[in-house]
Amino acid sequence: MARFPKGYVKPTDSCDGCLAWGIFSGRLCPTCYMFGRGHDSAACTGCRRVQPLKWNYCRLCWCQARLSAKAVVGQPADEKDVRDRLAAVRHHQLFFVGMHYRRRPTPAARTRGGRRGAPRKPPPAPAWRPDPGWRQLPLFTQIPRDYSRLALADADLASPWLGWAKYLAHRLAETRGWGRNIRFAVNRGLALVLTGYVEGDVIRHTEVFAPLRALDLPVGHTVTVLEEMGIFEDDSEPSFERWIAERLEGLAPGIRSEAERWTRVLRDGGPRSLPRREGTVWLYLNRVRPALLEWSNPYDHLREVTRDDVLTYIKTLHSHQRHDQLVALRSLFTWAKRNGLIFRNPTSRIKVGQYEYAVLQPLVPGQVDRSVAAATTPATRLILALAAVHAARVAQIANLMLDDVDLGNLRLTIAGRVRPLDGLTRKLLLDWLEHRRRRWPNTANLHLLINNQTATKTSRASNHWISAAMRGQDATLERLRVDRQLEEALTHGPDPLHLAEVFGLDEKTAMRYADSARALLEQAAETDPAS
Template identity: 50%
Template sequence: MRSQQLFLARMHRDHYRIPGRARLGKGGTRGRRPTPMGPERRDPTRAGVQLLLPLDIRRDYSRFDRRRDADLTNPTLIRGRRVTRDFGEAHGWSHALITSVDQALVVLLSGHTSDEKIRYSELISTVRHRGRVAEILDQLGLLDDDRAPAFEAWLAGKLDGITPGIRRDVEDWIRALHDGGPRTRPRDPNTVWGYLNRIRPILLGWSHHYHHLREVTRDDILSIANTLQGNERRHTLSVLRSLFGHCRKRGVVFRDPTTRIRVGPNNYRAILPLEDNEITEATGAATTPATRLAVALAAIHAARSKDIGELLLADVDLGDRRLTIAGRSRPLDDLTYRALTQWLSYRRTHWPNTANPHLLVNRVTAVRTCPVGRVWITRAFWGLTATLDRLHVDRQLEESLTHGPDPLHLAAVFGISPGTAIRYAAAARHLLETPAEHHDLHS
């Protein structure tokens, strides 16, 4: 082909323009076609849509002036003050506590609108008794609880340092234990904490060599099991079985390395009676009416610390001198009767208006309906040999030593399981044996 004109890019001029086409080049650049504006590019102010700024603005209640800003005619405030009065009377709140919560609601709800919620974090630096105020706001449906659960912070700290592949599977396993599933119930929080605390050093060691639980072999499990003994070995293997069983069920691992590894029986420690000086230390540590009652219930009625905290006022019958512990009624002795009357007098003096149905209450639970914590009951006996649980064990052993090592008698008196009754009977039988019983008549 000959006689063809060469055009360089963006070097067109008017006299080089091809007839019938748009002008190009510096003198006549073809303009871009206007881009159609979609719904997201339109001006929202012209369409009547209000712009939302991505700002996390928190309320500052510290500038509230009751004389200037209080609006006692606000419908939400009126309803909140009425709920506070009714809720406080039903839960045994004192007049001072009801007044304090009422003043806090005036600060929070004076300028409140119908759909506005109040964050819990906004109460921390401004409001006293924020726990009680949060209960009232929750009753009104106005509480935005933005607190991070303690379980999340604990789990993040325990999984720190574990390789991401192993961490992902372990976290899924722990959440399944904590929250439950369609066919499984949630485990006790203490069980979940104990499981992860037991195998955390093992997971940290695997993180140096492996990137996933699929790389763990049977030899790795055996090398760990061979370094452990007794109940520690049994517990560790049980936890590892739970972990790999969950991963096998979810299809994360192809083979369970803990299969066909014998866990072994539970090796219980020998049960020995307490010395007199150890019991004297425990009774000396009981300096309050609540701790004296706890010692009497544990040492005489073999009550566990959990059962002591869950005792109700309805379980005590001072007229007939009867006491119901863990669903079993038993007679009240003189020592326990005196400890009960002293505690009830102390309770009536300090918290006369409490609506808590439990026998033991403290400063925190007096305005609630939940039982006291186990730490509050056992704190006075920390560091002693004769703790409440140890006194409970000693009482059951003493019963077996006094009335003979009969498991049926122990199960009937204390309501314990057959296995536990047999264990205490065997311990008592071992203590009651004398050298004469092993004497060979033909020697």
């Protein structure tokens, strides 16, 4: 299905399947899209078009046959009568999207959780872990099971393990606010993976991921139930392992081995080093990789790299690239010297130098106005206020919990620091909380900002989703945060202690904002004709 940029509204178009005219996303209307998922494509017997077929006829021919049957009997006909008239279709009456839906009378009341006028399906009966009793131990336990050969039609619906799984799935759905579609899909996925299950079997992630994805079944929710049952093993390869293998590709074997050990110590820590954040590990390895690639041609180990090699390499670098790569190289060789991998540290006594930061510039009103205009939903407006008013980082916004908001005392806790809640942020908070209550009334996610993906889970929203609305704008969330802190320094004076107290900045960052504010104030005083 085609992807359109954010804010794009697809014009009215005709469906490629039934030729119906209307407003819908992609090439097909919703009915033809679902029709195509359940039927194979071939040449239609009636119109000769290559389309998904049911009884050798496409959906357009079915709609025409249904229309002809209704014109004869005066009311909607059953499927058998419509099927008998398929061979007589010689023309097609075009229609609008949704015209062939049968209109149902609106009932006086709607039962919660079910269709209009239909009673709610009773919950599954309470079930517990089946008693294994006597069983034959498996001869081979490491042979992977091929779930792709199973079909939903062959599922063992009478399995006691499936009954227990459905009961657990119902409890999780009630506590986490899973919708009707998710519950139905999870039950289908459980029926597939638990068919033939016996006590002692282990269901692995690599075995069920592809079959469930092929059937458009939710892997994450199904895995949650299997973990609750205690029969699931996550044997998927972590993303960090794939990343480090890709980054170390092309290095000499000895240099690769030493660089890998250093990277893992950075991430996991060691006897005399604390673990770093994963983002810091990525930056350090990415910064030393160009130098290691260059040294992998003449050398096989880090102990062969000399001081002249380091000086020759850093001469090709300038500004922040020289500073950043030299800092990462010093970290690598200091670790190697401490662990006896090299005889001498080639980066010792090479001055990194003080990095000269440019003067921070405030945003102009037009840039801020365009970002405000791009915030069109309650969530994006609140995110914009948190960055522009409270100088919150993207990760801090994503980690906000409902308990961090104290509307009664007009306080907001961001990253452990209590801040006063202004009138604008309070109004946007109330708007978002009301939208959240109406949109996801049964969610169990305690994070303040949630979306369709996280409403049925307990994890936070991604940084990508938080910053998506402002992406492409001049005033991004990061620039709005910087502008707020710079505005504080310009308004209350370039005092780093005040900035550190208000925003919780470290001393170096606070001094940077104070220096930029001082330079801007001096520049304004020099250019002011009245001074």
